Amino acid sequence: MDFSLNEEQLMLTDSVSRFIDNDYDFETRQKIAESGKGYSTDLWQTYAELGWTAITFAEEDGGLGGGAIELMVMMEQFGRGLVVEPFLATVILAGGVLKNAASTAQKEKWLVGIIEGQIQAALAFSEPQSRFDIADIATNARIDGAKYVLNGEKNLVLNGGNADLLIIPARTSGLQSDQNGITLFAVSADSPGIDRRCYAMVDAHHAADITFKNVTVDETAILGEVGQGIEPLQTVIDEATLSVCAEAMGIMRTMHDKTVEYSKSRVQFGVPIGTFQALQHRMVDNLMACEQTYSLLLWASMLNASGNPDLRKAISALKYQIGTAGRKVAQEAVQIHGAIGMAWELDIAHYFKRITAIELLFGNADFHLSRYLELS
């Protein structure tokens, strides 16, 4: 029975953690978030130099062959640091599709650029009508001779505005909500017919709503098999879900720790508010919530690492936990801080917003509770 991190995992945790402490304090993060692009292109190069953009890819593809646990420790730290660089969008989502479905030639064309920090990418997993159902796809790809012509709308494309590469699930057959008939296309963002409406998100990340009007590609753009895109897509979304849960874990733990510290120093009625038993009990509740969540995170990550068939169910359990216990810890942190927990100037408010966004990403607690039941 071994829950310990190995030496490489410890070194990675240490490396990311020290980066957050030394080079990504809250003030720095805010400056980056409020800058034009919303993230630091310099730091993106740093991440590539440090190998972070390579960690989850196979060595034969130019990666470092790391897996679920490496991703978990990195994302926890990214949560702690409220990192705004589009790691999720470029490396985990788009990179993940390439990892799972791209041919050698396609990896050469796109994945190398991601690993080396040269290109930005995005996966368009949502449409205006789809809510959390990734198979609800109206964007269609009709055949025109040797080409495919894409038409449709995608919304909330994370990093969609900055992306050089867009990965577009489009329907080549079947009805709108069918699992079959979905094809994954790798499309250059500067292709004619693509219109991007970019915006910031409430958590300081950026996204775009993208319309496709007769965007023409050839079959070298197809990732994997025609009409068989749902499996790699679902696999990547699951892995992305696990990743944001790890990020949320980092946020939960940080909000809890900061609340305990605050309660020791904030004096009202002549004593630190942390001496009030009513608050102590609630902070213990928060601690228990963090530990329970971490346990589920480890369980799901270990299932991921071992390729266990129960993985999808475990991820739903974890996402449900993040959406409920995570939300509760966050709300308690703001409440115990009092009015100052509401202030833009303090980091608590921004942790709150990011964990709220994560709560919704890839399906909220209700969605995943239903999925957990369906998979049971």
Next chain:
Amino acid sequence: MNINFSKKELIFQKEVRTFLKEKYSGDIRKKQDSSIPLNRDEMVRWQKILYERGWAAVNWPVEYGGTGWTTIQKYIFENEIGAVNAPEFIPFGVKMVGPIIYSFGNNEQKRRFLPDILSSDVWWCQGYSEPGSGSDLASLRTKAKRQSDHYVVNGVKIWTTLAQYADWIFCLVRTNSDVARRQEGISFLLIDMKTPGVSIKPIITMDGIHEINEVHFENTKVPIENLVGEEGKGWTYGKVLLQHERTNLATVPRSKYRLNQLKKEVVQSKHDGAPLIEDLNFARKLATAEIELKALEYTELRTLAAIATGKAPGAESSILKIKGTVMQQTLDELFLEAAGYYALPYVPNQYDLDFPKSEWIGHGAETESSLQYFNNRKASIYSGSNEIQKNIVSKHVLGL
């Protein structure tokens, strides 16, 4: 046991509805219906519409411009206002400083300040909390030092709602530090925001808006005519007020309105191809909220019925505050969940008048749902945090 309105009360209800049908309209109504925040002018304009009808200060004694309504009439009025989601009156003038002035001020102060509060010609803000004095308000340190015909005020007030719109501020200040109980050294002072030495520092909140402020007092000279009542009695006046101005504490009408909006919206919201209301997880949460709101509605009615028969309002009002704010926040959560991804874009200028509606992301209200959720975390914190309210109930109702 009978909860039906009397014939007279029903006629009154019709009168209020007719007024609202005529006067609650146009651009203000459109904004409220679309969850678009009103600007200062619009808020004042609506308040003046009520003022012109004589309904600006329903709780005031008739001699000062109040309506003379019964408890039930006041309840009906609040109910109808909330049912159409008409804007809430900014409380600091009409509900807070006004009653303190007519209860404890002198005739000159009543003459000078009350009419402008009633007409919304003067905007007031509240100077209570300080960086070191939140829940423990009695520990406040803003000093008012008496010098011949004026006080010299030094200190900082914080979390001051809409101070940037305010003409005047009412403050609890320390006039005497040499007292057995800290409360005994606190006085109630009225300060013109334009007085030299008064400055404002905006505090941006989680949702990115400028709603609250720091107000700094640096050697601010305040005439002694601006002291309300006696020195050292400020805390008592504030406490007395808390026990009275407690209508609509549970904000039931507005929560009812929002619950109905939610039911309308989730019929449209998509989930697995079906409307969200058909998702049992969500439907159960909606039903639970509805049950809780019904309970709250009747708890409030019971409180009002007791007051109507002469019972003094008491610590039960804390229960209404606690439950009312938690209800609001529960609805905030449900709106957020219903919006899904549409809650995530941050487009704060979407509500500027010249921003074309065709460019809106989502339908407007959805992108507001996250900002509303963030902003309204304050409800369980302000006006006496829910923790303090529980202390009050514990002490004064349970005797613990």
